[in-house]
Amino acid sequence: MEGDADIARTAALFADPARVRVLLALADGRALAASVLAAEARLSAPGVSAHLAKLRSAGLVVAEKSGRHRFYRLAGPDTAELLETLARCSPSQPVTSLREGTRAEALRTARTCYDHLAGRLGVAVTSALLARGALAGPDDTRRRPGDRISAPLGEHPYTLGPAAAGVFGALGVDVEGVAAGRRPLLKFCLDWSEQRHHLAGALGAAVATRFLDAGWVTRRSQAHRALRLTPDGAQALEAHLGLAA
Template identity: 60%
Template structure:
């Protein structure tokens, strides 16, 4: 829905600032899209989509290319500001440039055809990603959606549009951060989140930081329902990892619920699931 004034047909399109600070033309989508189109680079970006920093050797193994080829791919991704690099001692660690890149990967996954499953291992990994994964630094998949719904059910989150569930609303873009989310913190937010290991009062001052709002939500690409993101989503994921309730699997982005986590999440949120570890 267009909430602004209609522009005349011949109105100039606002230009975009370039890297040097000057005004440019329309966004060069093809230039950036070409980087995602290469299978090796796509594997690198997907490997980094859980928010971790990984060395080039690990990324080369994930993409199945040589060290020299990986160096060339990483240079191209850095040149277009899709990844960042941090030096630690003699090693360099690479990471996604931020949540927007992760959201782009999720959006592409929503419209991309599934790759043929040629082994049981591939099939089970696809299923594990649907069940529980990380979307940059917060939980996604069926687990992420279930946790978000449980927070609504327990009054930690309140729907502001009268729909008290995580279902997709009219106008929600597929697999993307919601432009205007229909939730706010509820009256039970502090105690419910404290039981999960999140100190909400300590997190709230970040609400003034426009770069990372406390509350943000995405439309999950596998579940087509909302999951919690933003500062609170990241803090909740860290708390569950630190408590040992969830753990990373060997493959990028995969998350598993531990035995302690199955009991803890059931007690705190009423989500009953069999531990996967």
């Protein structure tokens, strides 16, 4: 017989800033090498190994082997959602250096939210999809009364619009193919930095994957969620969505 969930044990894992940096580096769903995570968390190799062992023991992180190398990723979307929940309940860290300010601004400009686009770029793309009839719903994507900060919308008012196939097709995303999968097609998150909704779900993930594969956005670093819009990306967004960089 088992007792109540040991919340305190799990919560204690988030009390170490370095361990949280490891988890945040994995928050976009990718698998990263321990050396990359050590650099991101500013830890030695033995230090990051000790933290990863605790996270694996708690079921928050899993390891995958590729040849002689081992890579680590979040155990699943529940872990990512737990990070988002804690972020919503936490105050912002003070910016004490130019490097920290640059990093914070980069995250607000464009980033991944697990596996979809977020930040100013994410909400701008979502607004443009609404304006072009690829999505149908409210007149804007701003926060509504009662929306929790950065919360996924359980019941959202958005649907595919009459121009969905054409607009998403021009971007290189096959809506019917994406819809054939088991994952929910349409979900929306309330962007924590912009207080507006951005596209998530299977369709949001497909858009983000297309942007990365086409070179329209690139990752600013291997372990950082921030994205950089490339000149080709700016040209494509203007041509297909009417977005000026």
